[in-house]
Structures are given as structure tokens and as C-alpha cells.
Amino acid sequence: MSTNKPYLTGHYAPVADEITATQLTVEGSLPPELTGRLIRNSHNPKPGITPTHWFKGSGMVHGIRLREGRAGWYRNRWVHTPALQGAPYMTDRGPDLTASTAGTHVIEHGGRLLALCESALPFELTADLETVGAFDFGGKLTTAMTAHPKEDPVTGELHFFASSPFPPFLVHHVASPKGDVLQSQEVPGASAALKHDFAITEHYVVFLEGSVTFDPAEHSGIPYRWSDEQRSRIGIMPRGFGGASRIRWFEIGQGYGMHFANAYEDAYGRIVVEGPCVGRTGWQRSWNWWVGAPDRGAEPNSGSRQRRWTVDLAAGNVKEEATDDLTVEFPTINDDLLGQEHRYQYALSFPDDLGIGNHALVKYDRSTGARQLLPVGTGQLPSEAVFVPATDATDEDAGYLLTIVSDLNQDASRMLVLDASDLSVPPIATIHLPRRVPAMIHGSWIPDAADAPDAEAAAA
Numbered sequence: 445m446s447t448n449k450p451y452l453t454g455h456y457a458p459v460a461d462e463i464t465a466t467q468l469t470v471e472g473s474l475p476p477e478l479t480g481r482l483i484r485n486s487h488n489p490k491p492g493i494t495p496t497h498w499f500k501g502s503g504m505v506h507g508i509r510l511r512e513g514r515a516g517w518y519r520n521r522w523v524h525t526p527a528l529q530g531a532p533y534m535t536d537r538g539p540d541l542t543a544s545t546a547g548t549h550v551i552e553h554g555g556r557l558l559a560l561c562e563s564a565l566p567f568e569l570t571a572d573l574e575t576v577g578a579f580d581f582g583g584k585l586t587t588a589m590t591a592h593p594k595e596d597p598v599t600g601e602l603h604f605f606a607s608s609p610f611p612p613f614l615v616h617h618v619a620s621p622k623g624d625v626l627q628s629q630e631v632p633g634a635s636a637a638l639k640h641d642f643a644i645t646e647h648y649v650v651f652l653e654g655s656v657t658f659d660p661a662e663h664s665g666i667p668y669r670w671s672d673e674q675r676s677r678i679g680i681m682p683r684g685f686g687g688a689s690r691i692r693w694f695e696i697g698q699g700y701g702m703h704f705a706n707a708y709e710d711a712y713g714r715i716v717v718e719g720p721c722v723g724r725t726g727w728q729r730s731w732n733w734w735v736g737a738p739d740r741g742a743e744p745n746s747g748s749r750q751r752r753w754t755v756d757l758a759a760g761n762v763k764e765e766a767t768d769d770l771t772v773e774f775p776t777i778n779d780d781l782l783g784q785e786h787r788y789q790y791a792l793s794f795p796d797d798l799g800i801g802n803h804a805l806v807k808y809d810r811s812t813g814a815r816q817l818l819p820v821g822t823g824q825l826p827s828e829a830v831f832v833p834a835t836d837a838t839d840e841d842a843g844y845l846l847t848i849v850s851d852l853n854q855d856a857s858r859m860l861v862l863d864a865s866d867l868s869v870p871p872i873a874t875i876h877l878p879r880r881v882p883a884m885i886h887g888s889w890i891p892d893a894a895d896a897p898d899a900e901a902a903a904a
Contacts, residue, residue: 449736451487451498455825455850455883458488458501462522465878468508468515472873474861475844476513477835482846482859483507483573484827484887485559487547488522497664498734502528503547503559505573506848506881508859511892515859515875523547523559523567524575533563541565541588542578548591549886553602554623557890560591562607562640584625587615591886592641592703597780601626603649607639609658609667614639616649616681616688629688631681638668638700643707643717644783649687650707650717651679654700656727664735670727672698678762680715680755694755694762700727701751705775708785715755718789720748720773747771747794750808768815771795772806774828774886778840778864787811788841790829790864805829805847807867818867823852825883831864832889841865844872850883857881 452458487501495501503523509516522528523546533543544564551558558566558579566589568576580586587606594603600621607614614634618626637653644650654676659669676698681691704719722730725746732738750768755761772791789808795801803825807816820826826847833843845862859875 449494449498450733451501451736452489452494454852456498458491458882459504459520459879460491462520463878464517464519466517468518468878469876470515470873471876472861472871474510474513474515474873474875475834478510478832478844478861479512480889480891481507481509481571482830482848482887482889483550483557484848484881484884485523485547485550486882486884487545488882490522490528495665496735497666499545499547500665501545501547503545503561504882505550505559505569506884507573508848508875508877518877519573520881521569521573521575523569525564525567525578539563539588541580544578547885549888551593551595551888552890553593553595553619554621556623560589560593562591563588565589581619581623581625584628585617587617587628589617590640590642594642594644594782595779596644597782598646603642603644605631605639605642605651607634609636614651627685629685631679631688631691633679633691633693635674637674641701641703641719643704644683645707645709645715646783647683647709648707648715649681649683650704650715651681652701652704652717653677653679653693654721655698655724656700666734670700670724670731672724676700678717678753678755680757692757694760696753696762697764699723699751702748703773703775705750705789705791706777706782706786708783710754710785713757715757716785717753717755718767719751719775720791721751722746722748748773750775750791768808770806770815776829776831778831778833778843780833781840786840788864790831790845792826792828793817805845805862805867807841807864816867818862820849821851821853825850826860827884828886829862830887830889832891839865846889848877848881848884850880855880 488504489501506520526543544561546559546567549560557569565578568579602619612630614631636658638656657674699721701721707717754763774792791806793804802819804817804819829845845864857877860871861873
């Protein structure tokens with residue numbers, strides 16, 4: 445396999461096989477309430493395959509099973525889609541929505557574990573991470589599905605969308621808590637701009653169109669490029685049937701936001717949206733890394749920085765402000781506050797591309813403005829921090845942060861269980877994994893159902 449691509453080297457070097465290991469070594473004490481699975485996803489092309497873009501690599505999920513204070517197993521599995529076997533996404537009849545890399549995210553909804561890639565259908569997995577197949581919600585989903593669906597913690601509904609470079613450019617879907625599609629509606633006024641993430645509030649759905657749009661001249665296999673002519677906009681759509689016809693679009697400063705931390709309605713009825721954002725130079729720097737282009741030189745203030753957009757529907761305007769000067773990505777929160785005003789945010793700080801610098805987990809206190817950093821050490825790269833609330837928690841940050849650290853010094857990985865209320869204290873527990881786990885994109889904590897049987901012994 446070629447090693448001149450940054451997404452095939454260092455922390456990102458793919459693993460060549462699927463393994464299962466049981467009874468993992470644990471330092472410290474795992475809280476017994478952490479009973480479930482941490483599952484993460486990313487791109488891991490098979491040996492001998494060099495994709496033209498990081499996002500074109502086939503998806504592989506990695507899981508760690510926790511139960512009753514023990515780490516029962518680690519296993520990794522490719523998501524066995526047609527793309528893994530070399531099937532093309534584009535055919536003579538148009539896109540094949542089953543030819544997915546399924547390598548961006550993994551969630552559970554309605555009792556189904558789904559591996560996601562925004563250009564295709566989700567792929568269902570078993571609890572042991574074996575591939576079941578493409579899932580189209582009983583034939584009701586005829587579009588692709590975003591890799592960033594949002595489950596409303598109040599209603600249990602799953603909101604998701606399909607974005608396309610061709611009409612219809614944007615379709616919004618809602619599924620019931622059981623996973624039945626309740627409504628699908630085309631969103632008017634959308635363009636061919638790249639839409640990766642979105643947000644929901646109590647009464648609205650929030651879309652962002654940045655300065656990155658469809659460009660058929662881009663030959664990496666991901667046909668998007670920065671465009672100074674593409675207007676950056678936020679779309680505010682009322683939730684509920686027919687809400688798409690009442691969407692309002694607001695222009696914002698040029699840039700691109702890959703991920704939202706959260707959105708909510710404040711006491712004045714304004715919609716507040718937060719997440720990292722890059723300008724042209726920052727986007728091009730990231731894109732060059734994703735395609736393996738040689739120019740990845742740093743430029744001052746070009747990284748992804750935290751921003752806040754406050755949309756005043758009554759006044760018809762948007763206030764935009766930078767909220768921090770640290771280069772960060774992969775924002776997360778306590779998802780019990782999804783769509784509601786939150787106090788704490790977490791993120792991953794990036795001093796460089798390769799993981800040689802001292803990466804850190806970051807905690808923001810939006811009430812006090814405080815920022816807390818947890819450096820993990822030179823040559824080490826943590827994954828996106830997944831928040832798990834403590835049992836009967838009353839404080840928003842009472843819980844745990846779960847992250848998997850890739851360690852180039854030891855050619856190894858470990859999973860950290862951190863006290864989310866204070867990143868300065870030592871890890872509550874460290875789980876030593878049987879191999880170096882490649883740097884990953886997104887993942888989820890999947891708690892056991894209250895009446896779930898003890899499947900660990902059978903799984904092991």
C-alpha cells in the first residue's frame with residue numbers, strides 16, 4: 445500500500461484484519477453503571493487499496509464492550525458494503541445508494557445499530573458488529589442519509605437529511621422512536637453547497653450552507669471545492685409537517701462549518717448555533733490533507749475556531765462572533781441537552797495534522813468562559829470525546845468522557861474513562877486495547893437496554 449498519503453500513515457494507518465479480544469486489561473476501576481458498548485467508525489481501506497480521498501476509504505467499526513466493571517471484549521469489523529468489494533457508487537442508472545463506504549459515524553436508533561456515510565443508505569450491524577445490510581427504513585428512505593442524524597432527547601424522534609449536488613438539493617426526514625419514517629419533505633431554497641451536519645432546537649431545524657459547493661472538475665471522488673461565489677447561509681426551518689415551506693435563509697460571513705456543537709432557542713426567542721468554522725485557507729489545508737496533496741503548510745489563524753451565530757427571526761438578522769482562538773474540531777455535549785441551552789462543550793484540540801504535537805481534549809464552560817485542557821502527550825491522538833451521563837446525575841457535566849488514544853510511541857491504543865466534571869484529575873479507568881486503533885472520526889456510546897440479557901459471555 446502506498447504510504448505517501450497522510451491518511452494512510454501514522455495515527456491513520458489502516459489495520460489489515462479483523463480481530464476479537466476478550467477480558468481486556470483495566471487500570472483503575474470501571475464504573476459499573478458503564479454497561480454497554482463504545483463503538484467508533486472511520487475509514488480503513490483494505491490492504492493494497494489506496495483511495496483517492498480519505499473519505500473514499502471503506503468503513504471499519506471498532507467496539508469495546510463494558511459490563512459490571514469489566515471490559516469484556518474489543519472487536520473490529522469492516523462494514524461489508526458493495527463498496528468494500530469494489531462496486532462503484534456511480535452506475536449507468538445513477539448513484540447506487542448501497543455502495544457506501546459507511547465510514548463516518550455509527551449510531552443506534554429504534555433498536556438498530558447503523559453505520560453511516562452521508563452519500564448513501566445506512567448499513568445495519570449486529571450487536572457484535574457484523575454487517576446485516578443496507579437499511580432503507582422499510583423502503584421509505586429513497587435518498588441518502590446524513591452521517592449526523594439528531595435524536596431529540598424529549599420526543600425520541602430522529603431527524604436526518606439528504607444533501608445532493610443535484611436537485612432536490614436538500615430533503616429533511618423524521619423517524620419515530622421505533623424507526624418508522626414519519627415525514628419527508630424537500631427543503632426549498634437550498635443549493636448544491638456541501639451540507640455535512642445540522643442542528644435542531646425545540647421548534648426549529650437548522651441547516652448551514654458554507655462556501656464549499658459542488659464542482660465537477662474536482663477529481664478526487666468527492667466533487668466539492670471552496671468557492672468565493674458560494675454564499676454562506678444559515679437556514680431556519682420550523683419543525684413539523686409543512687415546515688420546509690416556511691424556511692428562512694440568512695447570509696453569514698464566508699466560511700465553512702463542518703460540525704455543530706448544538707443549537708437552542710434563548711430567552712428572547714433567538715436561535716443560537718455554535719460550532720467550529722474555517723475560512724478558505726483552513727479549508728484548503730484540510731482538503732489537501734484529505735486528498736494527499738503536498739501543500740499542507742500552516743498559516744497563522746487558519747485552523748478551525750469556535751464560532752457562535754445568533755439568529756434573530758424578529759429582526760431578520762444574524763450576529764456572528766468568534767468565541768475562542770484555539771484550533772479545535774469534533775465538538776460534543778451532553779446529548780440530554782441536544783436542542784436546549786447547554787453550559788458545557790467538549791472538543792479535540794489540533795496543534796498539527798500528524799499527531800506529533802501535543803493534542804488535547806478541551807472542555808468549555810459557556811457560563812464562566814473558562815477553558816480546561818487535557819493534553820495527552822507527544823505522539824498521541826485522542827478520539828472525539830463521547831459524554832455518558834452518570835446515573836441519577838443532577839449536574840450537566842456529572843458523567844464520563846470516553847476517548848480512544850492512538851499512541852505512536854508504543855504502537856498501541858488505550859481507552860480512557862475520564863471524569864467529565866474535571867479534566868485535571870487522573871483517568872477513572874484506562875483500558876488497554878490489543879492493537880493500535882487508527883484515528884477515527886465519530887462514534888457513540890450504546891448503553892444496554894434495562895432488560896438486556898448478559899450477552900457478553902456468548903459474544904466472547
